[in-house]
Amino acid sequence: MMPDLLRRLVTLKPESFLRLVFGRGERKVSAWMESTTMNGGELVNKAAVGCSVVDVYGEDSAMEDQFVTPWTVSIASGYTLLRDPRHNKGLAFTEKERDAHYLRGLLPPAFMTQELQEKRLMHNLRQYKVPLQRYMAMMDLQERNEKLFYKLLVDNVEELLPVVYTPTVGEACQKYGSIFRRPQGLYISLKEKGKILQVLKNWPERRIQVIVVTDGERILGLGDLGCQGMGIPVGKLSLYTALGGVRPSACLPVTIDVGTNNEQLLKDEFYIGLKQKRATGQEYAELLQEFMSAVKQNYGEKVLVQQFEDFANHNAFELLAKYSSTHLVFNDDIQGTASVVLAGLIAALKLVGGTLANHKFLFLGAGEAGTGIAELIALELSRQTKAPLEETRKKIWLVDSKGLIVSSRKESLQHFKKPWAHEHEPVKALVDAVKAIKPTVLIGTSGVGKTFTKDVVEAMASFNKKPIILALSNPTSQSECTAEEAYQWSEGRAIYASGSPFDPVEYNEKVFLPGQANNAYIFPGLGLGLIISGAIRMHDDMLLAASEALSAQVTQENFDNGLIYPPFTNIRKISAHIAAKVAAKAYELGLASHLPQPKDLVTYAESCMYHPEYRSYH
Structure with missing residues (x-):
């Protein structure tokens, strides 16, 4: 039997029905009605009545009908229901x-x-x-x-x-043109300049809460993949849902396509993006400005834009600084990586003793990830010791492609590296920097594999009882050293974590479980916390709160196995605790708009999570 609502709608005149449903102009509706009729309560094309196949789309009708938008009206049932991924x-x-x-x-x-x-x-x-x-x-x-x-x-x-995210998503992006089946998300290219708001309106969902956007210039450690970087936003948003409980319909993946400088892709007949050199300068800035304005206009003040995802360093820092005061923006490469690494360091203190202020840090890599982590560590040190930020930065040293970042290089440094230029004689090689600085913590964010050599790890082990070694570059092939190398070269004393997963390692009849400093620990819970509090801006204190919440989830059993991160099997519980801490900080800072504040934020966060169990249909 036909539902009452549909029965009432069908009693309307066809013209009124279409205008009620679609809100379209008189001319378009009238033109469409000329080629359609009502048949047993179903709109069909007049030319198709009596045919074996009902031509709903007007594909077999006269040529003039081909210029009419093919509107259809249906209820999800039967064949349609089986092809609706949300309800199938x-x-x-x-x-x-x-x-x-x-x-x-x-x-x-x-x-x-x-x-x-x-x-x-x-x-x-x-x-x-x-x-x-x-x-x-x-x-x-x-x-x-x-x-x-x-x-x-x-x-x-x-x-x-590892299948839907790192490391496999890197290979998927490299081959995205060849494996491309159906578009996921929105592709906004230079062709859409001047009409980005309309492009956003083409997306069927209206209540978007999280947008992940990339321009594909620096995908993991794989370089410029242009339009094929879409695999990153798609993968990240699937984790917002699976790990953080953000409903799928509230997530929007976006790729900004301004071209690519990857010659191999430009020559590839299967490449799916603009075949031109990457736009820069004013043309690039204007497209990003239009996009950010359109996002705010279409989705409101509280939409989280996980912005500048896998953007090149020179754009990522500038864009984050530019929009952090006007939009709810978050850069996972800079801020998410920093938060998850800080959580690991706080947890590692249980294994090595002392406070964060007792440690000295050396980074290989001074890009957005390295400087982002360094800045958050300095911020936490400043908060703990009450010392000025300029003072706490002096416990942190960075090495880039030209060697140790020191004061004598300051004039030639990019602006985001200058705060880390300390007084010291120039040092070129990493192993020499390790011997000179004598760090307790070595962190790799270089994107270059095999750079933590045997000499480097042995040097770390020579003056640290338990050297903390974090080889964070992705994918696995770009890791600074493997788990097996770290444990063997340190004689089983290293506290090790990597960006991509490694299998357990047996050394001297003991099994070591290498941890994974994966951003997926942080960003899903952080996003959920921002959503449930209705936060309108991000604040560094929220990142610190997320780090503390994550480190608190590491159990004694985890420590006994040498782990400084909890297992991912409990990730939704972990995300709920992170969301609660982030939301509490948003309320404390006066940045929350969902009032009043719930009494039990952990319980509230869990109640807001999407659960993928099937529902019964009546």
Whole structure:
């Protein structure tokens, strides 16, 4: 039987019905109505009545009809329902649902619970030996059954996180043109300049809470991948949902395509982006300005723009500084990486003793990740010791491609490196910098693999009982050293964590579990905290709160295994605690707009989380 609401709508004159539903102008609706008629309560094309296939789209009608927008009116049932990824349940539709929603004959007769579907798919995924094949299988699943995709990811996070995110997403971006099936997210290129607001309105969802945007210039450690960088926003937002509980419909991946300087892509016939050199200067700035203005106009003050994701250093810092006072913006490469590393260092104090102020830090890499981490460590040191920020920075040293950053180089340094130029004679090689500075913590953010050599690790181990070594560059091939190398060269004394996952290592009859300083610990919970508090701006204190919340989740059992991060199996609980701390800080700073403040923010955060279990349809 036809629902009452639809029955009433159908009694309207067709013209009134279309104007009510679509709100379109008189001319377009009238033109469309000339080629359509009502047939048993369904709008069909006049030329198709009596044909074996109902030509809803006007594809077989006269040529003049081809210029009319092909509006259709339907309720998600039957064949349409099976092809709607948000509502499709596959073989989990019950007998009653198959009758009620016209699914008889469209599915095999077997019934399969979501749990059984999950078991079958995990079995199938494990048959693939190539990680990119698993990635493609997961993306196909996301496009046909959204809830099952997230159920798989939530229940098997440690196994599937490397598939949908680092390191596999790097290879996926490199080959995005070849594996491209269906567009995910919005592509905003120079062709859309002057009409970005309209492009945003083309996206079907209106209540967007998180946008992740990239311009593809610096994808992981792989360089300029142009338009193919879309894999990063898509992957990051799937983690906002799976790990942080942000509903999928509230997430929007965006790629800003201003061209690419990658000659290989420009010559690739399968490349999906603009085939031109990367735009810079005023043309680039104007496109970004239009995008940021349009985002605020279309989605409001509280939409979180995880902005400048995998942007090149020279743009990332400038854009973050420019928009942090006018928009709710967050750069995961700079701020998220910093927060997760600081959390690991706070946790590591339980293993090495002392306070953060007792340590000396040396970085290999002085880009957005390295300087972002350094600044947050200095900020935390300043807060703990009450010393000025200029003073706490002196405990942190950076090495770039030209050697140790020292005062004598200050005139030639980029602006974001200048605060780290301390008094010291020039040092070229990393191993010499280690011997000269004698750091307790060595952090790699260079994007260059195999740079923590045996000499470097042995030097760290020579004056540290437990050297802290963080090889953070992604993907795995770009890691400064492997877990096995760190443990062997330090004689099993290193406290090690990496950016990409490594398998457990056995050394001297002891098994070491290398930790992963993965941004996925921080950004999903941080995003949820900003959303539930209705925050209108980001503040560095929120990053510090997130770090403390994460470090507090490391248990004694984790420490006993040498871990400074908790296992990902508890990530949604961890995210809820991070969200609560971030939200509490937003309320404390007067940046929250959802009032009054809930009494129990952890419980409230958990109650706001999206859960991917199937629902019953009536």
